[in-house]
Amino acid sequence: xxxxxxxxxxxxxxxxxxxxxxxxLGAGGSTVDAFATLAASAAATxxxxxxxxxxxxxxxxxAQISEVRVIHASPNSPAVDVYLDKATTPxxxxxxxxxxxxxxxIALAAGVHQVKVTAAGDAKTVVFDKPVTVVAQTAYSLVxxxxxxxxxxxxxxxxxxVSATAGQARVEVIHSVSxxxxxxxxxxxxxxxxxxxxxxxxxxSLDPGSYDLAVTAT
Numbered sequence: 001x002x003x004x005x006x007x008x009x010x011x012x013x014x015x016x017x018x019x020x021x022x023x024x025l026g027a028g029g030s031t032v033d034a035f036a037t038l039a040a041s042a043a044a045t046x047x048x049x050x051x052x053x054x055x056x057x058x059x060x061x062x063a064q065i066s067e068v069r070v071i072h073a074s075p076n077s078p079a080v081d082v083y084l085d086k087a088t089t090p091x092x093x094x095x096x097x098x099x100x101x102x103x104x105x106i107a108l109a110a111g112v113h114q115v116k117v118t119a120a121g122d123a124k125t126v127v128f129d130k131p132v133t134v135v136a137q138t139a140y141s142l143v144x145x146x147x148x149x150x151x152x153x154x155x156x157x158x159x160x161x162v163s164a165t166a167g168q169a170r171v172e173v174i175h176s177v178s179x180x181x182x183x184x185x186x187x188x189x190x191x192x193x194x195x196x197x198x199x200x201x202x203x204x205s206l207d208p209g210s211y212d213l214a215v216t217a218t
Contacts, residue, residue, distance in 0.1 A: 066134035067105040067162075070142045072097050073176040077148050079120040080127070084113055094120045100141075110136035115155055117144060127153050145176040145199075152178055158201045171204040182218040187211050194218065 070082055072095045079097070081090035092101045117128040127148060132155065134140055139160040146152035158174055173185055175196045185193035185202075188211075193202045195218045 064110045064136045066108045066110050066136060067139040067160075068108050068134060068142055069100055069103075069105045069140070069160075070095060070144070071100045072144050073174075074144045074147055074153055077127070077144070077153065080117050080144065081120050081123070083116040083118070083123075084108075086114070090118075095144075105139060108134055110134055110138075115142065117155060128155050130155070132157055141172070141174070143174060143176055146178045150178065156199060161203050165205060167208075168205045169208055171206060172201060173204065174201040175199065180217070183215050184218050186214045186216065 070092050072080060075097060077097060079094045082092040082095065082101075083089075084091045091106070092103070095101055112131045112133050115128065115130060115132045116126060119125040119127070128144070132142065134157065139162045141158045141160055143156050143158060144153070145156060146154050158172075160172060161170060173193050173196065175183060175198050177183075178198055180198065182195045182197045183193075184191050185196065192204055192213075196202055
């Protein structure tokens with residue numbers, strides 16, 4: 001797999017998720033599309049960031065509440081609607097590949113929830129319909145990954161670390177490339193995440209600043 005690089009700037013207390021997704025180009029190989037999604041609990045910098053984090057902390061006060069956001073990381077898949085439990089109206093509509101729900105984290109009662117994913121505007125085309133368990137006082141990213149063509153489309157619940165960062169930025173790296181082996185993530189030539197396999201995540205705490213990251217096959 002070729003090296004993939006991208007550049008981004010990290011601000012203090014921000015929560016940033018980097019999701020890796022792959023789009024097949026046929027027998028000639030594949031390309032990796034890396035995209036970044038800001039969590040709803042993070043704003044740009046300083047006081048605005050602290051203010052944005054406050055509602056998330058308030059949501060954790062009830063003993064039986066979880067926080068959930070949804071990210072579409074399934075290449076070559078259409079925009080999707082996401083239904084929760086027995087609702088006939090989607091909780092999230094027209095979520096396109098490479099994006100997270102604009103509403104950010106939503107509060108859910110802890111326990112088992114039926115998550116159904118359909119093609120946007122077409123409730124009859126169901127691509128995923130399974131129970132997902134969420135634990136109280138925990139934040140999750142529900143990531144749609146895999147591909148419809150390979151018949152391995154799924155929704156995986158990753159636990160997000162939203163604890164205080166003590167002036168640092170937190171970066172969550174999720175490997176959502178279903179047909180790629182383990183990868184290393186490098187910053188300035190130094191491995192900061194090693195041997196990250198598909199379906200796994202890693203969390204980094206970094207000083208605010210600008211970073212040039214690279215992703216390579218392990």
